[in-house]
Amino acid sequence: MDSPGPDREEKMLAEALEELKAQPAYRINEDGDDLIVRVPKTLATRERVSRFLDWLEFDQLRSQSELTEEDAAAFAAEVKRAVWDQNRQRLNVTDDSSLASTVREKAVDLMQRLPPDADVEEVMEQLYFLSKVERGFRQIDEGHGVSHEDAKRRFGR
Numbered sequence: 001m002d003s004p005g006p007d008r009e010e011k012m013l014a015e016a017l018e019e020l021k022a023q024p025a026y027r028i029n030e031d032g033d034d035l036i037v038r039v040p041k042t043l044a045t046r047e048r049v050s051r052f053l054d055w056l057e058f059d060q061l062r063s064q065s066e067l068t069e070e071d072a073a074a075f076a077a078e079v080k081r082a083v084w085d086q087n088r089q090r091l092n093v094t095d096d097s098s099l100a101s102t103v104r105e106k107a108v109d110l111m112q113r114l115p116p117d118a119d120v121e122e123v124m125e126q127l128y129f130l131s132k133v134e135r136g137f138r139q140i141d142e143g144h145g146v147s148h149e150d151a152k153r154r155f156g157r
Contacts, residue, residue, distance in 0.1 A: 084140055106130060
Protein backbone atom coordinates (compact mmCIF):
# COMPACT_ATOMS: atom_id res chain seq x y z
CA MET A 1 0.00 0.00 0.00
CA ASP A 2 1.26 3.49 -0.84
CA SER A 3 2.32 5.69 2.03
CA PRO A 4 0.61 9.05 2.47
CA GLY A 5 2.61 12.08 1.35
CA PRO A 6 3.36 14.45 -1.54
CA ASP A 7 4.22 11.65 -4.01
CA ARG A 8 0.90 9.88 -3.43
CA GLU A 9 -1.04 13.16 -3.73
CA GLU A 10 0.71 14.00 -7.01
CA LYS A 11 -0.08 10.52 -8.34
CA MET A 12 -3.75 10.89 -7.36
CA LEU A 13 -3.92 14.33 -8.98
CA ALA A 14 -2.34 13.04 -12.20
CA GLU A 15 -4.85 10.15 -12.29
CA ALA A 16 -7.75 12.56 -11.77
CA LEU A 17 -6.51 14.79 -14.60
CA GLU A 18 -6.20 11.79 -16.94
CA GLU A 19 -9.75 10.75 -16.06
CA LEU A 20 -11.00 14.29 -16.84
CA LYS A 21 -9.22 14.20 -20.21
CA ALA A 22 -10.76 10.81 -20.99
CA GLN A 23 -14.26 12.01 -20.02
CA PRO A 24 -14.78 15.69 -20.92
CA ALA A 25 -17.61 17.62 -19.29
CA TYR A 26 -19.46 17.81 -22.61
CA ARG A 27 -20.83 15.02 -24.78
CA ILE A 28 -21.24 14.92 -28.54
CA ASN A 29 -23.63 12.49 -30.23
CA GLU A 30 -24.60 12.09 -33.86
CA ASP A 31 -28.15 11.75 -35.13
CA GLY A 32 -28.24 11.50 -38.91
CA ASP A 33 -26.90 14.80 -40.27
CA ASP A 34 -27.04 16.48 -36.85
CA LEU A 35 -24.56 16.76 -34.02
CA ILE A 36 -26.08 16.86 -30.56
CA VAL A 37 -23.89 18.58 -27.98
CA ARG A 38 -24.69 18.35 -24.29
CA VAL A 39 -22.93 20.86 -22.05
CA PRO A 40 -23.54 21.18 -18.30
CA LYS A 41 -24.73 24.63 -17.22
CA THR A 42 -21.74 24.77 -14.88
CA LEU A 43 -19.43 24.74 -17.90
CA ALA A 44 -20.97 27.55 -19.96
CA THR A 45 -23.97 29.87 -20.05
CA ARG A 46 -26.60 29.67 -22.77
CA GLU A 47 -25.41 33.05 -24.11
CA ARG A 48 -21.80 31.89 -24.33
CA VAL A 49 -22.77 28.69 -26.17
CA SER A 50 -24.96 30.75 -28.51
CA ARG A 51 -22.07 33.14 -29.27
CA PHE A 52 -19.81 30.17 -29.98
CA LEU A 53 -22.38 28.65 -32.34
CA ASP A 54 -22.80 32.02 -34.08
CA TRP A 55 -19.04 32.15 -34.58
CA LEU A 56 -19.04 28.57 -35.86
CA GLU A 57 -21.76 29.42 -38.39
CA PHE A 58 -19.93 32.59 -39.47
CA ASP A 59 -16.65 30.68 -39.85
CA GLN A 60 -18.37 28.09 -42.04
CA LEU A 61 -19.84 30.81 -44.28
CA ARG A 62 -16.51 32.64 -44.43
CA SER A 63 -14.65 29.48 -45.43
CA GLN A 64 -17.07 28.95 -48.33
CA SER A 65 -16.87 32.54 -49.55
CA GLU A 66 -14.83 33.55 -52.56
CA LEU A 67 -14.92 37.20 -51.48
CA THR A 68 -11.50 38.86 -51.40
CA GLU A 69 -10.52 41.41 -48.75
CA GLU A 70 -10.65 44.14 -51.39
CA ASP A 71 -14.18 43.10 -52.39
CA ALA A 72 -15.21 43.02 -48.74
CA ALA A 73 -13.79 46.53 -48.17
CA ALA A 74 -15.61 47.85 -51.24
CA PHE A 75 -18.85 46.21 -50.10
CA ALA A 76 -18.44 47.66 -46.59
CA ALA A 77 -17.92 51.13 -48.07
CA GLU A 78 -21.05 50.69 -50.20
CA VAL A 79 -23.08 49.61 -47.15
CA LYS A 80 -21.77 52.56 -45.09
CA ARG A 81 -22.72 54.93 -47.89
CA ALA A 82 -26.23 53.42 -48.16
CA VAL A 83 -26.75 53.65 -44.39
CA TRP A 84 -25.52 57.24 -44.42
CA ASP A 85 -27.83 58.14 -47.30
CA GLN A 86 -30.79 56.67 -45.40
CA ASN A 87 -29.93 58.50 -42.18
CA ARG A 88 -28.95 61.90 -43.53
CA GLN A 89 -32.63 62.84 -44.03
CA ARG A 90 -33.45 61.69 -40.50
CA LEU A 91 -30.60 63.84 -39.17
CA ASN A 92 -31.65 66.78 -41.37
CA VAL A 93 -28.29 67.02 -43.12
CA THR A 94 -28.45 68.52 -46.59
CA ASP A 95 -25.92 69.12 -49.33
CA ASP A 96 -23.28 71.84 -49.03
CA SER A 97 -25.23 74.37 -51.15
CA SER A 98 -28.02 74.58 -48.58
CA LEU A 99 -25.79 74.00 -45.57
CA ALA A 100 -25.40 77.71 -44.82
CA SER A 101 -29.15 78.25 -44.42
CA THR A 102 -29.62 75.10 -42.32
CA VAL A 103 -26.73 76.01 -40.02
CA ARG A 104 -28.57 79.19 -39.05
CA GLU A 105 -31.74 77.20 -38.40
CA LYS A 106 -29.79 74.68 -36.33
CA ALA A 107 -28.12 77.46 -34.35
CA VAL A 108 -31.51 79.03 -33.59
CA ASP A 109 -32.85 75.61 -32.56
CA LEU A 110 -29.80 75.12 -30.36
CA MET A 111 -30.32 78.49 -28.67
CA GLN A 112 -33.96 77.65 -27.95
CA ARG A 113 -32.96 74.35 -26.29
CA LEU A 114 -30.38 75.93 -23.99
CA PRO A 115 -31.47 76.79 -20.45
CA PRO A 116 -32.49 80.42 -19.93
CA ASP A 117 -29.49 81.07 -17.69
CA ALA A 118 -26.92 79.70 -20.21
CA ASP A 119 -23.83 81.88 -20.46
CA VAL A 120 -21.88 82.81 -23.59
CA GLU A 121 -19.32 80.07 -22.96
CA GLU A 122 -22.01 77.37 -23.01
CA VAL A 123 -23.45 78.79 -26.24
CA MET A 124 -20.00 78.82 -27.84
CA GLU A 125 -19.31 75.21 -26.75
CA GLN A 126 -22.59 74.03 -28.28
CA LEU A 127 -21.97 75.94 -31.51
CA TYR A 128 -18.45 74.51 -31.70
CA PHE A 129 -19.87 71.02 -31.23
CA LEU A 130 -22.46 71.66 -33.94
CA SER A 131 -19.74 72.82 -36.36
CA LYS A 132 -17.68 69.66 -35.71
CA VAL A 133 -20.71 67.44 -36.32
CA GLU A 134 -21.44 69.24 -39.60
CA ARG A 135 -17.79 68.87 -40.62
CA GLY A 136 -17.94 65.15 -39.84
CA PHE A 137 -21.05 64.74 -41.96
CA ARG A 138 -19.35 66.47 -44.89
CA GLN A 139 -16.29 64.21 -44.54
CA ILE A 140 -18.50 61.13 -44.59
CA ASP A 141 -20.22 62.47 -47.72
CA GLU A 142 -16.80 62.83 -49.34
CA GLY A 143 -15.97 59.20 -48.55
CA HIS A 144 -13.63 59.93 -45.66
CA GLY A 145 -14.05 58.48 -42.24
CA VAL A 146 -13.02 55.56 -40.09
CA SER A 147 -14.87 52.28 -39.78
CA HIS A 148 -16.06 51.10 -36.38
CA GLU A 149 -13.47 48.29 -36.43
CA ASP A 150 -10.64 50.73 -37.26
CA ALA A 151 -11.72 53.03 -34.45
CA LYS A 152 -11.77 50.13 -31.97
CA ARG A 153 -8.32 49.06 -33.16
CA ARG A 154 -6.93 52.61 -32.83
CA PHE A 155 -8.25 52.91 -29.29
CA GLY A 156 -7.09 49.42 -28.36
CA ARG A 157 -10.50 47.90 -27.65
